Amino acid sequence: MSEAGGSGDLSSRSSGAGCDRLSLPSTSRNGAVPQRKQQRLSGRHRPQASGEEGREPEVAEDEPGQPGSAEGAGDERRRRMIRNQYRELIYSVQQNREDMLSSKSNRLTEALEEANKLFSAVSCAREAALDAQFLVLASNLGKEKASELHFGMTAFDSLAFAEDLLTFMGINRIEKEENDGDSDCEDISGGYLSCNAWHKLGAEAEQYFRRAPSFHYMLGSFKSDPPVPRQRIERQKKTTGGEEKRAMPAQLKKMEESHQEATEKEVERILGILQTHFKNDPDTPISFFDLVIDPKSFPRTVENIFHVSFIIRDGFARLKLDDDKLPIIEPSKDSERREGDGGAGKRNQVVISLNHQEWKEIVETYEITEPMISSPLKNEDDMDTA
Amino acid sequence: VSLQQDFPGLFLQEEEEEEEDFVLNQTPTYTQLLAFLHPQAIELVQFLLVKDQKKIPIKRADMLKKVIREYRDVYSEIINQATRTLQQVFGLELVEIDAKHHIYILTSSLPRAEGENLCQNDETAKLGLLTVILSFIFMKGNSAKDSAVWEFLRWLRVKPGQRHSIFGDVKKLVTEEFVRQKYLEITPIPLTDPPEFKYQWGLRAAKEISKKDVLRFVAKIQGKDPTFWTSQYNDAEATS
Numbered sequence: 001m002s003e004a005g006g007s008g009d010l011s012s013r014s015s016g017a018g019c020d021r022l023s024l025p026s027t028s029r030n031g032a033v034p035q036r037k038q039q040r041l042s043g044r045h046r047p048q049a050s051g052e053e054g055r056e057p058e059v060a061e062d063e064p065g066q067p068g069s070a071e072g073a074g075d076e077r078r079r080r081m082i083r084n085q086y087r088e089l090i091y092s093v094q095q096n097r098e099d100m101l102s103s104k105s106n107r108l109t110e111a112l113e114e115a116n117k118l119f120s121a122v123s124c125a126r127e128a129a130l131d132a133q134f135l136v137l138a139s140n141l142g143k144e145k146a147s148e149l150h151f152g153m154t155a156f157d158s159l160a161f162a163e164d165l166l167t168f169m170g171i172n173r174i175e176k177e178e179n180d181g182d183s184d185c186e187d188i189s190g191g192y193l194s195c196n197a198w199h200k201l202g203a204e205a206e207q208y209f210r211r212a213p214s215f216h217y218m219l220g221s222f223k224s225d226p227p228v229p230r231q232r233i234e235r236q237k238k239t240t241g242g243e244e245k246r247a248m249p250a251q252l253k254k255m256e257e258s259h260q261e262a263t264e265k266e267v268e269r270i271l272g273i274l275q276t277h278f279k280n281d282p283d284t285p286i287s288f289f290d291l292v293i294d295p296k297s298f299p300r301t302v303e304n305i306f307h308v309s310f311i312i313r314d315g316f317a318r319l320k321l322d323d324d325k326l327p328i329i330e331p332s333k334d335s336e337r338r339e340g341d342g343g344a345g346k347r348n349q350v351v352i353s354l355n356h357q358e359w360k361e362i363v364e365t366y367e368i369t370e371p372m373i374s375s376p377l378k379n380e381d382d383m384d385t386a
Numbered sequence: 387v388s389l390q391q392d393f394p395g396l397f398l399q400e401e402e403e404e405e406e407d408f409v410l411n412q413t414p415t416y417t418q419l420l421a422f423l424h425p426q427a428i429e430l431v432q433f434l435l436v437k438d439q440k441k442i443p444i445k446r447a448d449m450l451k452k453v454i455r456e457y458r459d460v461y462s463e464i465i466n467q468a469t470r471t472l473q474q475v476f477g478l479e480l481v482e483i484d485a486k487h488h489i490y491i492l493t494s495s496l497p498r499a500e501g502e503n504l505c506q507n508d509e510t511a512k513l514g515l516l517t518v519i520l521s522f523i524f525m526k527g528n529s530a531k532d533s534a535v536w537e538f539l540r541w542l543r544v545k546p547g548q549r550h551s552i553f554g555d556v557k558k559l560v561t562e563e564f565v566r567q568k569y570l571e572i573t574p575i576p577l578t579d580p581p582e583f584k585y586q587w588g589l590r591a592a593k594e595i596s597k598k599d600v601l602r603f604v605a606k607i608q609g610k611d612p613t614f615w616t617s618q619y620n621d622a623e624a625t626s
Contacts (some may be wrong), residue, residue: 025417091420098537107437127406156525156615158534165518193543199506204512206503208599209513212478215435220545 067203081128085118086130093137101145102159107126108141168204169197266303267310271331276332277372287366288319288327293373295363298356304373319350344363410572424460427467429453434468434480437491443590446488483568483589491568491590511552512559516569517595517603518542519560523585524600525618532572532583564588597622 092113093100100108115134122128173191277286292304308329311317315332320326362368398559430453437444446465454461465480472478477496482490522538523530536546546557553559564570565587568590575582598612601622605612613619 092494094533094610096537098534107622129391135528158538159541161522161525161604161608168607195551196506198511198514200514201518202510202512203503203506204513205517205603206510206515208595208603210493210495211497211513212438212494214441214509215476216439220568236445323450 005374015348016031040339043104078121079124082118082121082127083130086115086127086134089115089118090130090137092136093128093134093141098158098244100141102157104157108145109137126192163202166191166193169201170194171197263307263310266307270304270307271311271316272327273373274311275331285320285322285330286372288329289362289366290368291329291372293359293362293368294373296367296371298359301359304371305354390544423467423471424457424464426454426457427464427471430464430468431471431475433474434472434490435493441491441569441590443483443489443491443568446490449490457565469615483593489568489589493594508552513555514565515544515553515559516591517600519564520587520591520595521568521586521600521604523587524597525604525615528621530585531575532585535585597625 002230035125096107098112099105115131119131122131171191171193174346258355274286274291288308292301292308294300294304308317312329317329317331320328320330400456430449433449433453434444437448444538449465450458450461454464457464472480472492473495477494478492479495481493483491519535519539522535526534539545539556543626544553548556550556560570561572565572565588568588570591571586571588573586575584575586597618601612601618603614605614612622
């Protein structure tokens, strides 16, 4: 028969539904406290079936002996909603602490205001306990925020640091990709990182470290055994190869000589053609393509280029680019020839590539109808010339 | 040429081969070094170089058991010789990071080379991640809660639950590999439920990078002067 018991009797009459009948002023929390205390006590006095603790998951047992009124069910739903909202609020504060701590954000204040709003609908101990839990969380955060103010004139803004890091790593700030489904409001800015973003950052960071480079043997750390069988195979191959080579030279010598002679002769012949043309018209340089291109035969063209390259190598002629950046060729004077032979002077190399298509195009563009270099005299190899 | 000046003993030179007396004040030449090196010291040098590949700190007990073995009575001289050799031949320093448990690491004692590092592999990327974490911890006052660290990393697109395209299992990398390498130290905060952890610099981090350098890094990224953060600046100055 304590006082608490007395007050319990009063409210137990309207036991489940009674919680919402009592309307509480939603002004300040201080005003609400003493009445809340009463509520809590009355709540405790209910039969044990309730077993209320603010953190328990939803169990639909806490209104025993409830008259099956629709109102009661609606209240229960509302209370469950409130509890859910509290839990969401608490979770979101926990997940976003750093964001709330940032001096730029007002989120802590906003969260407090939201909790205040929620609280206006609260009338039972269970929700109140959740509210208390949130208060603990918010005040811890507030304490941290305050201590950061203390900690030097400028607190460290980790959000800004993260943004600057992303910029350094080279983030592509374009529209968010479609598959970026999970990154909703958590990501601070849209865009994605390239695959060497972290490598770039690491390369910059390396300079600040006194890290010992990892030591690795260049050729691996084990002695290798395999080579022995391989050598045997190689030796066998060499013996057979040697015999072949011995057989070859006898034939080769013959061929090479004939080839070499043929080449030299050709080169001389072409040089003669070149010099004749130039003598007739000393001031006009000859277009390289006019000289070498044979409009009727692509292989002949390639051979011509081959022979002309000897002339240039030996310094008897020079390749230049004219004003239109097209190659021209002109015989070189005697004095210059010495330089070509020496080889100690400047050597320039040019690689010309010509395929069938290009050859055709040049024939068309330059309107070449006749080759400047006439067909060579027939030798034993050419069997099919008419 | 400059290499010759810094390490006169590095290359065998005709004249110096004739010098037999070991002058204590001079850096010993290469041949002198070899002549006076305990064979276990040479083995120890190789052992340390290989052990350092994974950046896991080396225990003195391991050195004694695996390399020095029966020469335990002169172990300190052997370690000294190994230290000198590492310094003179490789430019590496053998540093004791834990004097109580006798744990060592190798650091570089050469000034950092200018220019871009041409070898950029996964280790480089991991170092980037580590540096970011170390910076965060330092700027937050040398200690940070795990929830704070991971929230920060989330902003950088690094999420503990997701497999990262470069780091793979990030949670494992940070909480296991970095901790084993002694780059990070993670200790549980008592009386927290669910359990929360405190992230701090590990013993290796303290030897491989200074607070000043980290502050310089942060300042460079943010385009500010290090003195912008007063108390961190003072902290860094005090610890150098």
